Amino acid sequence: MPSLKEVKNRITSTISTQQITKAMKMVSAAKLRRAQDRITQMRPFAQKLNAILQNLSAAQTDGENWYNEQRPANKILLVAISSDRGLCGSFNSNVFKTVNRVIEEKYATQFNNGNVTVLSIGKKTADYFGKRKCNLIGDYTLLFSSLSYDNVSHAADFIMQAFRDGKFDRVELVYNEFKNVATQILRVEQFLPIVPPTNQIDAASQIDYIFQPEQDTILSGLIPKSLKVQLYKAVLDSNAAEHGARMTAMDKATDNAGELLKQLRLTYNRTRQAAITKEILEIVGGAEALKSS
Structure with a gap:
């Protein structure tokens, strides 16, 4: 059984940790409201x-559609947002696992050839993949x-220029989408080349678009802005x-600290009671020894 001093030190440490986690929860709640x-x-x-x-992107154009250029996916860029x-x-660990899963399921060959890069x-993310000798x-x-x-x-400019220069054939985003306080949804989205609408490609190709100003001007200005x-x-x-x-996480940590404090205080009271009982027995035993002598 631990000593009273050890239990008391653990109680003090747990109270301090609980105060920190409670404060971090309040700070995150304030930041969450603005971010939401x-x-x-x-x-x-x-x-x-x-x-x-x-x-x-589905419409026909006479200009240079570098953002819509479909190339063999030999060089891959994964943008991991943590x-x-x-x-x-x-x-963060969910992002790491998702990136690894995407590499294993879709780009294993490119990864073995050293053609998968993480931004x-x-x-x-940089700390995790940097330790694993991944291309950053x-x-x-x-x-x-x-x-x-x-x-x-x-x-975004850096990514688009790298794709336009042919350094990468496909760019995908991996990030957590915010749903509510307790739920985050992992998303894997293709960033470049642009994915046309699956059910509107044929219809879009038959529509006679009227562009004002000219089509190339709209594409060169709107497409990069949309990607950003x-x-x-x-x-x-x-x-x-x-x-x-x-x-x-901090709310759960605060609750866990409260449960731990209950157990520690119960242990402290039992240890203190055992120490008092031991002292009483020693006193009684000493008194009986004096009587018998």
């Missing part, structure tokens, strides 16, 4: 712009420290999902 408002406002715009993007910090449950948005590209590990559309646009918005939406989704996951 941002992604809620962004989603309708991003979804509508994505529909326009798919329709335009967090900069831990203590958010399985939020990390979030420090945890880009430096966007601390993007969440100053999250804005402009900063995400730099990452899609990446920004994925980052905002991941940011909100991270705070939701951390809030849930």
